[in-house]
Amino acid sequence: xxxxxxxxxxxxxxxxxxxxxxxxxxxxxxxxxxxxxxxxxxxxxxxxxxxxxxxxxxxxxxxxxxxxxxxxxxxxxxxxxxxxxxxxxxxxxxxxxxxxxxxxxxxxxxxxxxxxxxxxxxxxxxxxxxxxxxxxxxxxxxxxxxxxxxxxxxxxxxxxxxxxxxxxxxxxxxxxxxxxxxxxxxxxxxxxxxxxxxxxxxxxxxxxx
Numbered sequence: 388x389x390x391x392x393x394x395x396x397x398x399x400x401x402x403x404x405x406x407x408x409x410x411x412x413x414x415x416x417x418x419x420x421x422x423x424x425x426x427x428x429x430x431x432x433x434x435x436x437x438x439x440x441x442x443x444x445x446x447x448x449x450x451x452x453x454x455x456x457x458x459x460x461x462x463x464x465x466x467x468x469x470x471x472x473x474x475x476x477x478x479x480x481x482x483x484x485x486x487x488x489x490x491x492x493x494x495x496x497x498x499x500x501x502x503x504x505x506x507x508x509x510x511x512x513x514x515x516x517x518x519x520x521x522x523x524x525x526x527x528x529x530x531x532x533x534x535x536x537x538x539x540x541x542x543x544x545x546x547x548x549x550x551x552x553x554x555x556x557x558x559x560x561x562x563x564x565x566x567x568x569x570x571x572x573x574x575x576x577x578x579x580x581x582x583x584x585x586x587x588x589x590x591x592x593x594x595x596x
Contacts, residue, residue, distance in 0.1 A: 389413040390443040392430060393587055394420050397491065397549035398454045402440045404545045404583030405458055409465050413442075417587035455487045458542045468542045475538060482529070482536045482543035486550065490526070493518045494550050497557045519557045523564045526551075530566035534573060548574050552584070552594055561596050571596040 391406060391413045393399035406413050418424045418439050425437045434441035434452035441452040447464075451457050459480075462469035470476045497519045500511040526547065529536060536543040551571050554561055561568035574580050575593060584593050 388445045390416060390445070391440065391586075392416045392418050392433060392442070393440040394418050395588065395590055396420070396439065397494075397553060398438075399440045400549035400552075400584055400586070401454045401546045402442070402457050402461075403586035404549070404580050405461055405468065405542060407579035407583040407586075408545065408577075409461060409467060411461070411465070415587040455483055455546065458483070458546060462542050468540065468545070470537070470539070470541070478537045479541045479543045483546050485525075486543070486546045490522050490547055490550055493522060494553070494557055498553065501558050502556045516558060519559060520563075523559055523567060527564040527566045530570050533566075533570075535570070544570075544574060545580075548580065549584070554596075555594060568596050 389406070389411060391402065393403060393415060394417065403415070418427075418430060420439065424430065425434070425439060430441070431437055433443055433450045436452055438452060440454055440457060441450065442457055443450045444460075444464075449460070451460055459469065469479055493515060496511070497515040500508060500515055505512070535541065536547065548571065551561075551567065554571075561571060572595070575596065581593065584590070
């Protein structure tokens, strides 16, 4: 049994999609970050950086924070969605780190300035809007002639997709990135992706791309 602490954010959905794909037994616990529940002492024991997502695996007695670390842990534990051969594994890890270091943080800044604080800083809107488009171009190039980020569906796809699902927040038109759009819609058809998107609560229709 895994206790899964999360909220309705791309980083939370990365892990919930993986948990659903793996079919693992888990209990979701909603940590409402709009009410500062991430600062509760009990949660800080599991996630000292007061961020979601986090897990506690009762089978191994391991508590983990940071979505990328959680995804690697679960993939290695189950032997799924992270290749064992060195070359393929390195490629998946490369794109997982690309999401962790760029696609997530930069799009998060785009959300902050383009959606929630529009009109407050023309410089920031230009900077992060431009960077968002650059990152989508990088992703579009990687997906040329591919169904998935690497040779097979992996934790890299699951990590990147929830951030792409907020393309409207980033003022991104997926029609400008046809490879990304096809990949996005391909993953959207997966039952586990649809279920994972609605953890810890149903948020209604998923953006169709």
